[in-house]
Amino acid sequence: MAVLVTGGAGYIGSHMVLALIDAGHDEVVVLDDLSTGFDWALPPEVTLVRGDVADQALVAETIRRHGIDALAHFAAKIVVPDSVSDPLGYYLANTVKSRALIEAAIGAGVRHVIFSSTAAVYGEPAVVPVPEDLSPNPINPYGRSKLMTEWMLEDAARAHGISYVALRYFNVAGADPRGRSGQSTPNATHLLKVATQAALGKRSHLEVFGTDYPTPDGSCLRDYIQVSDLAAAHLAALNHLRGGGESLTLNCGYGRGYSVLEVIDVVKSVSGVDFPVTLSPRRAGDPSRIIAGADRIRAELGWVPQHDDLRGIVTQALAWEEALGRRNRI
Numbered sequence: 030m031a032v033l034v035t036g037g038a039g040y041i042g043s044h045m046v047l048a049l050i051d052a053g054h055d056e057v058v059v060l061d062d063l064s065t066g067f068d069w070a071l072p073p074e075v076t077l078v079r080g081d082v083a084d085q086a087l088v089a090e091t092i093r094r095h096g097i098d099a100l101a102h103f104a105a106k107i108v109v110p111d112s113v114s115d116p117l118g119y120y121l122a123n124t125v126k127s128r129a130l131i132e133a134a135i136g137a138g139v140r141h142v143i144f145s146s147t148a149a150v151y152g153e154p155a156v157v158p159v160p161e162d163l164s165p166n167p168i169n170p171y172g173r174s175k176l177m178t179e180w181m182l183e184d185a186a187r188a189h190g191i192s193y194v195a196l197r198y199f200n201v202a203g204a205d206p207r208g209r210s211g212q213s214t215p216n217a218t219h220l221l222k223v224a225t226q227a228a229l230g231k232r233s234h235l236e237v238f239g240t241d242y243p244t245p246d247g248s249c250l251r252d253y254i255q256v257s258d259l260a261a262a263h264l265a266a267l268n269h270l271r272g273g274g275e276s277l278t279l280n281c282g283y284g285r286g287y288s289v290l291e292v293i294d295v296v297k298s299v300s301g302v303d304f305p306v307t308l309s310p311r312r313a314g315d316p317s318r319i320i321a322g323a324d325r326i327r328a329e330l331g332w333v334p335q336h337d338d339l340r341g342i343v344t345q346a347l348a349w350e351e352a353l354g355r356r357n358r359i
């Protein structure tokens with residue numbers, strides 16, 4: 030039995046690939062168009078098929094050739110403010126292409142799907158930490174594009190007798206503790222990436238988008254989950270599905286929020302660099318606070334996080350950013 034990882038050359042997908050290899054899965058196939066991913070992020074034993082997830086002939090051929098029973102679907106466009114300026118591009122990438130992929134995968138015999146969903150499906154939740162059974166109410170096209178794919182998957186699974194786990198990631202951060210992968214996207218917009226780059230002098234400063242939110246210090250609250258912990262959740266989901274477990278929708282977070290200003294303080298403290306910070310207006314599409322209700326995934330999958338420590342996450346992110354610089358990569 031083999032696993033197909035779409036978007037496996039990207040930030041989170043490459044950590045899933047490492048987790049599969051570390052756990053002894055000997056056949057891992059990645060489907061990636063390398064639009065934001067990197068072939069060098071993959072270990073040599075992994076098969077990379079370069080192409081688009083919506084290429085149904087390629088998907089079917091890949092699944093049949095490698096005897097794939099399980100699909101982990103990471104490939105997507107992921108930047109919330111970009112989804113506000115380019116909604117149709119996001120619906121195409123995250124909804125329309127996912128539909129094509131799911132259809133081809135089921136047709137070619139895939140039995141299990143793990144889907145990269147997002148906390149953005151909750152929008153601006155009335156309660157935090159937010160439980161999975163709160164009605165989703167996304168406030169940006171990115172969250173809507175992902176919610177539609179959750180719904181497609183749910184309906185298709187029921188109709189075609191497959192099982193799935195939709196994992197709603199909160200804010201993913203950090204790097205492989207062994208230094209094999211990390212967030213490598215050039216011009217990345219994620220807070221921790223920008224902050225580590227500012228600390229290392231790769232950016233002149235960091236802008237705080239909004240200090241007038243209804244939060245304790247006025248900046249947005251997010252729940253930062255370490256990327257290898259997240260990959261481990263996927264492995265647990267895979268075992269659950271292959272063991273005959275039912276379809277699930279689960280939050281992936283630690284259940285604790287940090288404000289943008291708190292994150293900046295931790296990066297300054299760990300790096301020892303007091304980089305310049307400017308206060309700017311709110312960014313389009315940002316909810317003020319989003320924190321995971323984190324109990325269900327532990328109960329359903331027995332997932333126990335190993336890296337729930339913001340200083341440790343920042344230390345990993347800084348080490349990866351330095352390594353990228355040494356390799357002249359970014």
Ligand SMILES: NC(=O)c1ccc[n+]([C@@H]2O[C@H](COP(=O)([O-])OP(=O)(O)OC[C@H]3O[C@@H](n4cnc5c(N)ncnc54)[C@H](O)[C@@H]3O)[C@@H](O)[C@H]2O)c1
Pocket residue numbers: 035036037038039040041042060061062063064065066067080081082083102103104105106107122126145146147148197198199200201202214
């Ligand atoms: N980074 C986060 O904080 C976060 C939070 C919630 C959910 N997610 C979800 O996790 C998933 C992975 O995100 P990431 O941060 O690793 O992003 P990423 O951009 O690093 O990875 C995406 C990968 O998918 C590939 N890809 C994109 N479109 C493709 C297509 N049409 N066909 C084939 N390959 C394609 C890219 O080349 C890249 O390797 C996404 O689905 C994203 O929505 C991320």
Ligand SMILES: O=c1ccn([C@@H]2O[C@H](COP(=O)(O)OP(=O)(O)O[C@H]3O[C@H](CO)[C@@H](O)[C@H](O)[C@H]3O)[C@@H](O)[C@H]2O)c(=O)[nH]1
Pocket residue numbers: 107108109147148149198199200201218219220221223235236237238239249250251289312315319
């Ligand atoms: O230079 C920066 C970058 C970010 N922020 C703020 O930091 C917070 C976090 O932003 P960012 O790191 O860009 O992540 P989100 O917009 O919260 O989105 C991430 O987290 C979501 C889940 O919560 C995922 O769905 C998305 O894919 C992923 O990009 C937000 O308040 C931003 O306004 C800044 O103030 N300055």
